[in-house]
Structures are given as structure tokens and as C-alpha cells.
Amino acid sequence: MPILSLDAVSKSFGALKVADHVSFDLEPGEALGVIGPNGAGKSTLFNLIAGNLRPDGGRILLDGRDVTAGSAMTRCLAGIGRSFQIPQPFGHLTIYENLLVAARFGGGFPAREAPEHCMNILQRTGLTAQAARLSGTLPLLQRKRLELARAMATAPRLILLDEIAGGLTEAECIELVATIRQIHAEGTAIIWIEHVLHALTSVVERLMVLNFGRMLMIGSPDKVMASPEVREIYLGIEA
Numbered sequence: 495m496p497i498l499s500l501d502a503v504s505k506s507f508g509a510l511k512v513a514d515h516v517s518f519d520l521e522p523g524e525a526l527g528v529i530g531p532n533g534a535g536k537s538t539l540f541n542l543i544a545g546n547l548r549p550d551g552g553r554i555l556l557d558g559r560d561v562t563a564g565s566a567m568t569r570c571l572a573g574i575g576r577s578f579q580i581p582q583p584f585g586h587l588t589i590y591e592n593l594l595v596a597a598r599f600g601g602g603f604p605a606r607e608a609p610e611h612c613m614n615i616l617q618r619t620g621l622t623a624q625a626a627r628l629s630g631t632l633p634l635l636q637r638k639r640l641e642l643a644r645a646m647a648t649a650p651r652l653i654l655l656d657e658i659a660g661g662l663t664e665a666e667c668i669e670l671v672a673t674i675r676q677i678h679a680e681g682t683a684i685i686w687i688e689h690v691l692h693a694l695t696s697v698v699e700r701l702m703v704l705n706f707g708r709m710l711m712i713g714s715p716d717k718v719m720a721s722p723e724v725r726e727i728y729l730g731i732e733a
């Protein structure tokens with residue numbers, strides 16, 4: 495059974511259609527990349543999947559159960575973790591405290607188990623040395639790592655990553671990709687919105703292209719990137 499299914503999910507903001515009958519299945523442990531021009535509706539799709547937005551039509555199933563009406567909190571506890579394109583830490587808390595909040599309230603970890611779990615995530619995301627630092631003052635790389643770490647701290651079975659590699663140097667990007675590959679190797683399903691294509695295609699098994707809220711194509715990265723229509727819309731290369 496797919497871990498996630500979208501069935502004709504639609505959403506408009508006034509006259510602007512940002513999700514137009516989007517349907518796809520994601521298998522447990524699968525990694526799916528999402529690309530598309532600015533404003534195509536990629537982050538909106540995450541808001542719909544994670545429960546931050548309610549669709550106007552269609553259904554969202556998690557493990558075959560209809561969660562369309564469920565809150566972001568219940569979906570997080572049910573196994574959907576997410577990162578935000580613009581990092582949204584609790585700035586007045588330390589990195590470690592941010593992870594504790596995610597583990598306790600987003601992951602449902604009991605108080606006695608949460609600290610060890612968070613220490614483990616700190617180590618895996620290269621944040622151990624920074625654990626006591628206030629998260630409101632972090633440079634970009636650390637903010638991106640914290641965003642990933644907070645999503646991991648909820649112990650998700652499906653993790654949504656929104657432009658986690660954008661703005662990083664090549665070396666920083668390689669480190670981050672290694673962490674994402676490890677998450678994938680452990681069997682966590684991933685949906686990853688990313689403009690850094692080489693990072694994305696080094697991890698995902700399938701790519702989805704969104705344009706004006708519509709799913710233009712979904713398939714293997716090679717097949718999708720070879721499509722003249724995708725190259726024209728996404729890369730601006732005329733067929």
C-alpha cells in the first residue's frame with residue numbers, strides 16, 4: 495500500500511489555481527523530487543500534504559487512511575515531518591531545545607526518551623558542537639541543518655524537504671545530500687522540492703514536474719529531464 499496518495503487534490507487562492515487535480519502515489523521508502531518554475535505551486539503542495547492548508551477538492555490518504563480533514567499536528571504525529579523553505583526555528587530557544595520540542599510534541603516521544611533521540615539527530619546533522627547556541631542567530635548552513643534536524647526529530651516515516659540545499663556552497667551541499675541519502679537508506683520516504691538539480695537527482699527515484707499547479711510529468715529523472723516540454727518550461731531551453 496502507498497504511504498501517501500493524492501487523489502485529484504485541488505486548491506485555489508481566489509482566481510489563482512495553485513493545485514489542479516494533482517494525483518500520485520508514493521511508495522513506502524520512496525524518494526520523489528519535485529521541480530517546477532517559481533510560483534508553480536510546489537510549497538503549496540507541501541502545505542496541503544502536511545495539513546497547513548485544506549484543499550478545495552480531492553483527497554489525501556496516509557497509509558490508505560483519509561487524512562484530508564486532519565490537522566498539521568495529527569499528520570505530524572502520524573508520521574509526516576517537514577522542513578520549511580524559509581527556516582522557522584524558535585529563535586529564542588537553543589538548537590537542542592528546538593529538537594526537543596519537535597521530538598516531544600511533533601514525534602510524541604516520552605520525556606525520558608526524547609533527549610537521547612535528539613542527541614542522535616544532532617550528531618547525524620553535524621550540529622552537536624552548536625547544540626547550546628540560540629537558533630535565532632545562526633548562519634544559513636546551520637539554519638538549513640536545523641530545519642532538517644527538526645523534521646528528523648519528529649521521527650517521520652515521510653519527510654517533506656523544501657529547498658533544503660538552496661544557497662549553500664558545493665561542499666555544504668554535498669554534506670547535506672549525504673545526510674538525506676542516509677535518511678533515505680534507512681527507509682524513510684522523501685518528497686524533496688529542490689532547484690539544485692544535481693543534488694536532487696543524486697537521491698530521488700522519481701521526479702515530478704509542476705507547472706501552474708498542474709502535474710506536467712512524473713517518472714524517472716532521466717526520462718523527465720529528457721522531455722522537450724520540461725526542458726522548455728523548467729530550463730528555458732527551446733525544443
Ligand SMILES: Nc1ncnc2c1ncn2[C@@H]1O[C@H](COP(=O)(O)OP(=O)(O)OP(=O)(O)O)[C@@H](O)[C@H]1O
Pocket residue numbers: 507510512530531532533534535536537538539579
Ligand atoms: N496564502 C496564499 N495566499 C495567496 N496566494 C498564495 C498563498 N500562498 C501562495 N500563494 C501564491 O500561490 C502561487 C504558488 O506559490 P508556491 O509558494 O506554492 O509556489 P512555489 O512553486 O513553491 O514557488 P517557489 O519556487 O518560488 O518557492 C504563487 O503565485 C504564490 O504567490
